[in-house]
Amino acid sequence: MKNIYKALFLCGGLLFWSCTDLEEDLIGAIDRPVSIDEPSTAFDGGGNGGNDALSVAYSKLRDGSASSGGYWAIQSVSSDEVAVTQKGGDWYDGGIWIDMHRHTFGPSNGPINDTWTSQYGAIAACNDLLKTNLDANQTAQIKVLRAFFYYRLLDTYGRVKLVTTPGQDAPQSSRAQVFAFVESELLSALGISAVSASMDLSNSPLTTDVNPYRVNQYAALGILAKLYLNAEVYTGTPRYTQAADAASYVIDNSGYVLCGVGCSVPNPGKRPAVDSDPDNLEGYAAVFAPNNQNNPEIIWSIAYDGVTGGGMNFAHMTLHYSSQFTWNLVSQPWNGYSALEDFYNSYDDNDARKKANFIVGPQLDYNGSAILDYAATDGQLELDYTPEINELEPNASRKGGARLGKFSFRLFGRDDQDNDMPIVRLGELYLIRAEGRARAMNNWSLAEADVNTIRARAGLAPLTGLNADNFLDERGREMFMEVTRRQDLIRFGKFNDPWWEKTNSDPHKKLFPIPQPQIDASNGTLTQNPGY
Template identity: 75%
Template sequence: MESELLAALGVPAITVAMDLSASPLTTTNDPYRINQFAALGLLAKLYLNAEVYSGTARYEEAAIAAGYVIDNGGYTLCDTGCSVPNAGRRSAVASDPEILEGYAAVFAPTNSNNPEIIWSIAYDNITAGGMNFAQMSLHYSSQFTWNIANQPWNGYSALEEFYNSYDAADKRKAANFIVGPQFDYGGSAILDYAATDGQLELDYTPEINELEPNASRKGGARLGKFSFRQGQQDNMDNDMPIIRLGDLYLIRAEAKARVAGDWSVAAMDVNTIRARAGLPAMTSITADSFLAERGREMFMEVTRRQDLIRFDKWTNPWWEKSTSGAHTTVFPIPQEQIDASDGSLTQNPGY
């Protein structure tokens, strides 16, 4: 992967003084095509995890690659003034904002031209399906809040401990989660006639009583980061960022800190991200507090497994999860591929 990305960038290695003028990739800002900055973002992610993959740390290159995009790409964090109309707004519900601004706008149904997104997967409900967080997370009756074509499945919820780790003033908390009493498009309370606790009104509680056998139908904050639009189909229109500027700030912060052996080096970039979230600057940073901050920013962006492995926490127990075996830091190889390899592939240990 590294050699192919370097070849596409036209350089033998990532250095401070690299010259990308020979790259066949352009610098054109098109979130659906790889440009120089998307390739550098991929390399930054690759180098950040290189010590896990190969045993050799490549944090210096990760910091350089991420920093090059931050300094030269022309992308900007979506902050105050960066907004889109709220496609999920109910005119009868006063608490629904007319616009989504800052962090919330990055993941909205109309995020295709967001200035923070460098490379993304283009989803839409007609020609590019597959984005269906509303179906996977919302209670069946939340169909009436967004006039969704089909009933959701009452599935994924956020861990209570993770939800509570957000400061009350954190703008990401309001953007990432759906909690509290739920109302339909006209502002009337939504009822769950199959509720087993005698409380018919649908009220998402951060608390999850248990997974089984008697899990509450209303338990858990629901996943609203990739926000919903009125009248949406099973599939959503929100693009999924693969490389975005906010992530690159955190990659540069972590990589610099690891090179220096000092987590305080991460403060400038971490506090840039926190400022966008409406939070005060962190005056002291540790590996654990950095990982927690990265988790709050990158929620639902499929980086957590890599992050936990890199911070040597993947196998730890949490809530209903017991301690995992060390072998789980790599996936099993599908038996079909082993059978087709004529003996060149053997199963990873532990599987």
């Protein structure tokens, strides 16, 4: 019989916002030494995405976009997708994650401030570059990149400062003014005055070159599509037709394709002794794999790499301590983030995305043997991830909750993953076109063709009788972990509704507060959002 790895619960711990969390020491042996040469070039996640004059600004995309404590965390934990449960003294962190989940967060919440500072740090890098000798294409790229960071601030805080000159301050703008700035920068980079079904991009300084780590015309249109989809929330004026037109232009004119049957990559997480591990990742699973750098669906992505482009650590954020032995990871995971049971259960069992997005059930080690957790308090020693979570706090099960597996893991993985994070991908543009057309004409049947294109890729039968509620469900299943769920719940009027361990929340929670440290340092030039 193969050896069984054992996990012994001791103490200690590590995560972004606390040094007081509990952790386990793992007893057992990694099957082979981890070489500094891992990952091989076949599994290279993209690194810096290219070494050119623009790299310093593009590298700022990695800050907080796929890690604990920043933009990804506050967007995801405040939605009905993901929770960070308090497991005794583990992951309490002064209650910041409980507050995020229950919408009781305030201006002093640390991750809210961290998100603000990382976006403005990125904007400062863009402003510095724009003062250098860039050509027209480079200037357009950096203006789109800066507009993207302002789009995040617009969505998250609403009323922010539009700083465009290094070393200078700016007054606090209204949400509508920030929207107008982001829109104008994107339109200017595209060489047009407005988005329409017949727009001509021949005057754009942006190219149509395919490079997932640099902005081209299709990436800029993708951000515009996202902006217009949420315009009614941001400004009170719907722009659904423009959202659909921007998305449709990319779908109809670019060379990007959905990654479906036949679109595959070798599985970097394949354990030789585990027959259930596929040799290849195909379709939806391949879009988010550790070796997804050349995926034909991804239009613009954040370049992550375990050696040269760190910042994605979902494996550590979500996996139980002893899951280190599942993939023989270099370091022990932190056992924090998990999916809400209702969200997990919203997937049909035949949906290929369910298997790709979540890790559930008994866990096996590299050699195919059961992993045991000798710190278990329920008498069940086998590590078995259950979709059910007993409570949010104070003593949540350490094995409760489906774990986040969409950005899948590789054998012998380092602390930072290789998977690139899509910012704009074709799958979402189909859903934006679908929703834009349906809302513009007040007819959800107009969304069925595009929704069913996405469902077919997931191995599901066509859906008829589409309405707002089941469209939101479909979008949620496709876009899990891609920081759109909070936006979607707000747009569909459900963000303040109750869900597991959360009661109705106040409408003002649809905007995060301006961080108190920023107000304190502003000499009166920043004021707080209403309700805080």
